[in-house]
Amino acid sequence: MVRPRDQGLSRRAFVKAAVAIGGASALSACLTRESGPDTPTDASDLPTGVPDPSSLPRRQHAWNDALPRDDHGNHVPPSHRVLLYLDYAGEGTPDDADRETLEAALGSLERAYPRTVEGSDTRSSGLFVTISYSPSYFDRFDADLPDSVDLPEPSALTPFEDPALDTPDALIHLASDYGSVVLGAEEALRGEQGTLNGVDVSATLDGVVERVDRRTGFIGDGLPADHQDVEGIPDSEPVPGDSPLYMGFESGMEKAQAGEDAVTIPEGPFAGGTTQQVSKIDLHLDQWYEQDSRSHRVASMFCPAHAEEGRVEGTGENLGNTNGVVESGCPAHATEDARQEGVVGHAQKAARAREDGDPLLLRRDFDSTDGGQAGVHFLSLQRGIEDFVVTRTAMTGSDLAREGAVGRQSNNGILRYMTVRRRGNFLLPPREHRAFPTPEPS
């Protein structure tokens, strides 16, 4: 499918570029450009947030009720993202003054922007903010995390990856359908803005934390196609104009996602929290788009039966709220497919890791052009990191490479098209402990 070329830089392309660059000048340019006919509500005219942030859900990861839904009932993830990797600026452990500063800074973002923006007939995402903490952060304390929290150090999880392991103390995730909102929030945290959306910014993180890395990205129909002039995507501009992700297919269907309850830590001092895993993955899609057939792409992404029976139209929007692999019995056939079909699908493999039929991961991942490279920031939430390890092991499919005709990466889902460059594990505490928690909060 050939997508007509945009004349000049489209509005949303411009906004995405501004988010990637960041800073006050990008914010200012972004605000000017981000009012257009397809914006549900003018970004410069958004309502303010909640007067009392403690009225927001205890679970930082409780986004679903506030997200828009598509025609199939799938939750639509916020389009623009920033991940801020932070180190505590002080020595030793943070004190109560640091906690108050951090809580005030986070709270001011929530007072400035609502999570949900209700338009006349559409809904969009205003601003979602989470903060999470790494095992390295908790190492600052003498006490250990309770057994109710499964948060090991990150590690390589396959024999063919060698990711750098992220050890910053904390990670703030900003997400919005408006590029200017994530940029503005970031500027406010840096102390560069006295007011945000007309709301006083009562505290900044300047002097409390140091930013050690900044990652950005996007997800949603058309955004990947608008940003395919990067390493990892061939020059033929192959990404379909209506695809939400670089690989050309829908993802994150409702039935392939864990529910928020399922990923929530049920007990202990961090009950109501969850764990978060973030992998930075480079994509290599030259072969995918230039040498593989459509049939192979469908078989590799979903399941050989999907290719055989022509179940996937275009990006797969026709699949609705499920990728259809479980309904087709694909997971149970993985070994047989590896032996008889010579191909196994990514979704087919991943769906082998389920608990009572339900997936273990709640994916909030997105694509990226960081460093001029097509990539994915694979952000997943799960009750404990072991759930990620189990799912990732199922997706790696070393058992299938050993028992079947598929290779470690060849014809083995989408492994040959990606390289995991970095990985970090984090605890996303419940709201009352989100500001510099100790390992044993009371």
Next chain:
Amino acid sequence: MTRDNVTRGTHDVGRREHRSVSRRRFLAGAGALGAAATAGCLSSLGFEEQSARVPALVENRPDAVYHPTHVEAMEMVGMGSAGPYGVALSYSFPHRFWTVSGTDTSKVSIGASDSMHLMASVWHEEAGVVLPSAAASVSVSRNGETPVDRRPWAMLSQRMGFHFGDNVSLPESGTYDAEVTVSPPSARLTGAFEGALGEPASASFDLEFDPETVRSLEFTQFPEKAGSKAALGPMDMMAPKRSQLPPAGEFPGDPVGGATGSDGSDTARSGDGVFVVRTLDAPPAGADGSGTYLVVSPRTPYNRYPLARMSLSAIVEGGGGTRFDGPLVKTLDPDIGYHYGAVVGDLAGGDELTIETGAPPQLARHEGYETAFFGMEPVTLTV
């Protein structure tokens, strides 16, 4: 019958010759040329000439190994060590080749911007044997840019045997840093390989790219032999590394089912693959179980390259029942070589052994191999 009739379909996903040039590539090209390049100007730079050099495929290719239309010389970039592995990096003129997905083949044509066909061979240094079960990734970078970062295809060619290769595009002449990373084999490891080869390892090379050097590589056509049931011989350069399996007559173990001749004649054929079938009194270290170990060594005719990444099962019937019915496991053993094996218990004279192929070898193919090793019928032998 052509092979197209026995598979679900074929695809030609070669790069479109008329595709436009992206801004990124356009700027790279314009900078190098100092002229306003346009999409149509590539032909004036000699790229059409490159494609025109490659002869058309022969018509009516047999469902078997056949002699290709042409062969090109190869330029060695270098040899290096990566942990326990030896790695050779080389290139030749861009090739057409076929990827394999199940029983489908997809022809990959030479693209207008392809600079070379880049190849990596990987062997175990101590054992001196090519490893058809490892995986490799290759990156090629220069001045902070990485124009090539991918996992080349596991391929089979008549001159090279098993190797990793792909057509790649480099923006301009110069010296590039090339890095080859070898991932551990996925096959079961037995003998001296048991418990080894668990870590990825990398080797680096200086890759000098000059389009003129690529263009001037020796090129030979075979108008008479092309399409005949024959094959080019292995290249001398790989001689110290065993990319070929031992002939049937020198293969370890006791023959099953008759002919195994000292002349290297073969026990069975299927889909033009040659199956050497043997039994060992005991499995190699690293394979579970005790009792007779069945070894099946499928290989290409003529050159005896291992047919890797297929799935095989064995059924043994005798004594009024089924003695064994199960998968044969892909196994890498320094003494036996790459094979498919299982402990089958005790066999008796007169037992009937059937070897069934599930998916055919999931290896990309160079010309002359793309129609062979499909539609592989069961092989039946009498013990």
